[in-house]
Amino acid sequence: MSSADLAHAAALHTLYSDHHHWLTGWLRRRLGCPQNAADLAQDTFVKVLVSRQAARIDEPRAFLTTIARRLMYDGWRRQDLERAYLESLAGLPEALAPSAEEQAQVVETLLRLERMLAGLSSKARAAFIHSQIGGLTYVEIAGLLEVSVSRIHQYMVEGFKQCYQVLAE
Template sequence: MHTPTHSPEQTADALYRDHHSWLHAWLSRKVGCPHQGADLAQDTFVRVLGSNELGRLDEPRAFLMTLAQRVLYSFWRRRSLENAWLEALAQQPESYAPSAEDYALVRDAIETLDRLLGGLPLRTRKAFLMNRLEDMTHVEIARSLGVSVATIERDVKLAFTHCYLASLDAMPDGTTAHLASVRP
């Protein structure tokens, strides 16, 4: 599909028309749900629109598969975070039952946190979450992950900096999100 004469929008449109059904079916099989597959296919095409590689596509399905796998990875990571929150919630007394609004706020916070931590190495994300969500000290995290305290200090600092910079990019007016207060 190498078509340098087409605009990125025309290329994205052609990709959508030619490959959406295939991508939707593939993602639906991966997650076991056609509705979730449709959402993930749409998320993939949103990434297509933001791609700088649209002008030089030789293998459109390989390109779409790479983007879809990234979307799928983010989906599973978000689902894992949500399940961890639900497990923590299940351990709370029955009298503590969050409202639908509280649940929506926590889910939004989880998705925001996941997006802000995207692109960081797994250990760095894990150390940050252990520190911020589980109130673990750097020494406890280092012991748990089998690395030095200095490594954890660097990882947590990197995650804070990454989140701060990502939040600046995400906020149109330049204000920042206060991630330190995000707790389940």
């Protein structure tokens, strides 16, 4: 183990020892469920572990709450997306409904797509979805969004860049 790895492990151990109980309590007050709070606290420390930033944290509680909040919001967003998808399936005859495994795959794909497009403006996101999912031409999209075709080209470049960045993570 290198000295950098040892320093990271020691910093992570100290961070966990000093703040895990506090973070779990903070999350419990916000979530109202001790089990979800414990899971989210653990996920927060996993993020810190993977980020390898434990040795460079100046404000540990602010750092941990920022990560925990993002994980909470991601969880809520996932629940909302999953609920909307399942509601859309409710009207299908049972014979046409996808299996539980297929449903899980669709939800994961939708979440990944959402992460890919999250950094785009609403018009850029709409242009990208109309083009890549809806199959519309740039001229049709420009008419819908009331912008020029060259602006649609710019939106598409932004969309593809955003997707590549998320895929590279």
